[in-house]
Amino acid sequence: MRLFGAFRLEGADGSVAVPASARRLLAYLGLHKRAARSVVAGTLWPDSGEEHAHGSLRTALWRLRRMRQPTVRCDGDSLYLADGVRVDVDDFTRAALRLTAPTPVPDHAPPPLAVLESGELLPGWDEEWIGPERERLRQLRLHALESLSVRLTVRGCHALALEAALRCVAIEPLRESAHCAVVAVHLAEHNVVEAVRHYEAFRRLLREELGLEPSARMSRMLPRELTRR
Structure with missing residues (x-):
């Protein structure tokens, strides 16, 4: 199903x-x-x-x-x-929770990005009981994509890591942890200019939308002299 x-x-x-x-x-x-x-x-x-x-x-x-x-x-x-009925939400949930587990299984290959890109839950259905499930799965998807990006970065799979991080940004453009994942991939590839460019773009967006600055944690990812004040 x-x-x-x-x-x-x-x-x-x-x-x-x-x-x-x-x-x-x-x-x-x-x-x-x-x-x-x-x-x-x-x-x-x-x-x-x-x-x-x-x-x-x-x-x-x-x-x-x-x-x-x-x-x-x-x-x-x-x-x-019935026992024979499999549900795609269960497959997604297992993969996402495995990614976000605090102690991942050693040498367990992360799931393909496609597993985490399953689309919206029952689009067009407006029943109240679906809303909380949509939000639960959205949050789980965001955390899983960030975790996937981190694991792929560690493995040196930078293109796939960047794809996972950017997918997370596309779902929630104001999510700082997702932007941190993008910056981390660029830095792992020694693409400092790309990292600074992305940081500054997020900084502008955050100012325009919320009147805020990136957190100190994110700012410390880059050399102080490379980020404009």
Whole structure:
């Protein structure tokens, strides 16, 4: 099941058609793993009365049961995805958390940059329960891209390290730690002029947008005489 980008359920033979009323149920369980029926009904149909919401949930479950492959299981009052359903958000989360772990696995190659560039979570969906998940994954993506840039810099893979750092800057242009990662890559390549140019561009942006200066930590990355005051 793919939740980054347009919702898609894929089987061995290609895309699987999912009734519109059941997509939200699958997406919710894909993000929350297991939930009580009452919580699911109240979250997915918040403007309906309790009885109507539970009826809508029963209808969605009935439609899913008519599909050839099982997607949702019931355990008493709990609902959860069937064992065979993989979710792209889980793959992304595992890769990102592995990158940001304080003690990385020795000699474990970092994941390809493409794993961290999965697009927006369910674009166009405006349900309230999606907002916190979007922000959680956005923050995780930012931290993972910075960590990936640092690890690639250490390995001497400067082009890929710069790509990861610049991708982070593109997502959040005012994030200083992302700009620090860009400067660090330039310095690792001994491209001091590029490092100073990027620092000064960020400094101007920060002044224009927030009236602030880069932190002392960032300023100390460069020789004092090379940064204009």
